[in-house]
Amino acid sequence: MEEKNFKNLGLIVATGQNREIGYQNDLIWRIREDLDYFRRVTMGSYIIMGRNTYESMPKNLSGRRYIVLSRDRNLVLDSSKVLSRSVEETLGFVSSRSEEKFFVVGGSAIYKEFLSYVSFMHITEINQKFPLADAYFPDYDENDFTTLDDSDFMIEGNIEYRHRLLLRK
Ligand SMILES: NC(=O)c1ccc[n+]([C@@H]2O[C@H](COP(=O)([O-])OP(=O)(O)OC[C@H]3O[C@@H](n4cnc5c(N)ncnc54)[C@H](OP(=O)(O)O)[C@@H]3O)[C@@H](O)[C@H]2O)c1
Numbered sequence: 001m002e003e004k005n006f007k008n009l010g011l012i013v014a015t016g017q018n019r020e021i022g023y024q025n026d027l028i029w030r031i032r033e034d035l036d037y038f039r040r041v042t043m044g045s046y047i048i049m050g051r052n053t054y055e056s057m058p059k060n061l062s063g064r065r066y067i068v069l070s071r072d073r074n075l076v077l078d079s080s081k082v083l084s085r086s087v088e089e090t091l092g093f094v095s096s097r098s099e100e101k102f103f104v105v106g107g108s109a110i111y112k113e114f115l116s117y118v119s120f121m122h123i124t125e126i127n128q129k130f131p132l133a134d135a136y137f138p139d140y141d142e143n144d145f146t147t148l149d150d151s152d153f154m155i156e157g158n159i160e161y162r163h164r165l166l167l168r169k
Helices: 032-042 051-056 087-096 108-117
Strands: 006-015 020-022 046-050 065-069 082-084 102-104 118-126 145-150 154-156 159-168
Touching (some): 006 020, 006 032, 006 087, 006 108, 032 159, 046 051, 046 108, 051 065, 065 087, 082 087, 102 108, 108 118
Parallel strands (some): 006 102, 006 118, 046 065, 046 102, 065 082
């Protein structure tokens, strides 16, 4: 597929200082405010995820429509969810619904496959390293993006973090 980005396609992720995003198919941290932020940002939109992230997440986040990527012929989803077999198929769906908003919500494999197609990124930057991690956000060129918004640093528990919104140039 041609390397173009889609105006109605973004991603949302929380990462540590080394781009860590998970461990043993779960998040490494619990930040309640960040889960609320995820809810606010994705409300009313489609959320695009890989099979592993789907297994690890609540199956019925209200107000969000699921697109789950899997090659597994035995996977059955309830009829409210879209099962997608490839990046191309998903992007075809995204481009056919330009009035809708789509968020790539992980995990590692899916971020990597979709990064070049997104036009904006909501990144929660956690000011800490997590040596235990086994899943990472892909490397990307910050110069491809402008910062639209940086929140102040916040603290929950002993975790310092901030929300950033980056827009592709
Ligand atoms: N910090 C965050 O913001 C955040 C957000 C989301 C997830 N995570 C973390 O990320 C980790 C999971 O990442 P992951 O890389 O293991 O898994 P993943 O990206 O969630 O899912 C990978 C699976 O998606 C399917 N898939 C991938 N590419 C595909 C394609 N092109 N076509 C069809 N199906 C495709 C395959 O499923 P089948 O094997 O069924 O074919 C593959 O095994 C977990 O630790 C999770 O907690 C973190």
